[in-house]
Amino acid sequence: MLPDITLHIPAMRRYALVLTRDRHRVEDLVQESLARALAAHRTWKPGSNMRTWLLSIVHNSFVSGWRRERVELSALDGAAAALPPGAGPARPDMQVEVQQVIDRLLALPDGMREILLLAVVEEMSYREIAEMLGIPMGTVMSRLARARAALREQVEGAAVPTRRPALKLVE
CATH class of the missing domain: 1.10.10.10 (Winged helix-like DNA-binding domain superfamily/Winged helix DNA-binding domain)
Known part of the structure; x- marks a missing residue:
């Protein structure tokens, strides 16, 4: 059984924003990464760092998507809008x-x-x-x-x- 992965979603969003540089793609990447994490939950080793494991999945999901699409990433406009409410x-x-x-x-x-x-x-x-x-x-x-x-x-x-x-x- 996995620990509560929802605690790490803000870190996943921040890392996804840095990877994609596109606030519109952040949620898609995080959602895809969470789905992969749940599907591969048996690969997580109890006692290991959950955040590192999840951020690795975000990274690998991004790389896989980039390879599939082979398109230039668009520049980020309004990055502050991707901050959680009240964080600004x-x-x-x-x-x-x-x-x-x-x-x-x-x-x-x-x-x-x-x-x-x-x-x-x-x-x-x-x-x-x-x-x-x-x-x-x-x-x-x-x-x-x-x-x-x-x-x-x-x-x-x-x-x-x-x-x-x-x-x-x-x-």
């Missing part, structure tokens, strides 16, 4: 800031965007992300570092140095 900020100026953050996040390349969301929003460990995506842990760490640097660059509007400048010793 109360002040209009903060709503603009939230939209800017979402826009910057969605502008990142796919691999970086996915890993940034999983690490920062879903608070998954490098190991969990690596296992879920089937990539080396070093790749996760590298993509996460590049994603953070790219976001800093977008915010600051200047190139982010790849190395710290050498310290000058004062004699």
Whole structure:
């Protein structure tokens, strides 16, 4: 018997939004993923991380759909509309800031965007992300570092140095 998977639906929606970049496709992907999870409930190992298992199913469902369709994904307009009710900020100026953050996040390349969301929003460990995506842990760490640097660059509007400048010793 599966534990209550409904607790993980918000995380599945967030990850689906990052994957699809299309708020109209989020619910379809989550629904398809939930159906697959229920059909494959015997593959979940009791004691393992349910959220990681479900997010893996979302990822695999997305990849399968992408391979079937072979179409370009449309850009997301109005990402804030995909936020759950009451999740948005109360002040209009903060709503603009939230939209800017979402826009910057969605502008990142796919691999970086996915890993940034999983690490920062879903608070998954490098190991969990690596296992879920089937990539080396070093790749996760590298993509996460590049994603953070790219976001800093977008915010600051200047190139982010790849190395710290050498310290000058004062004699």
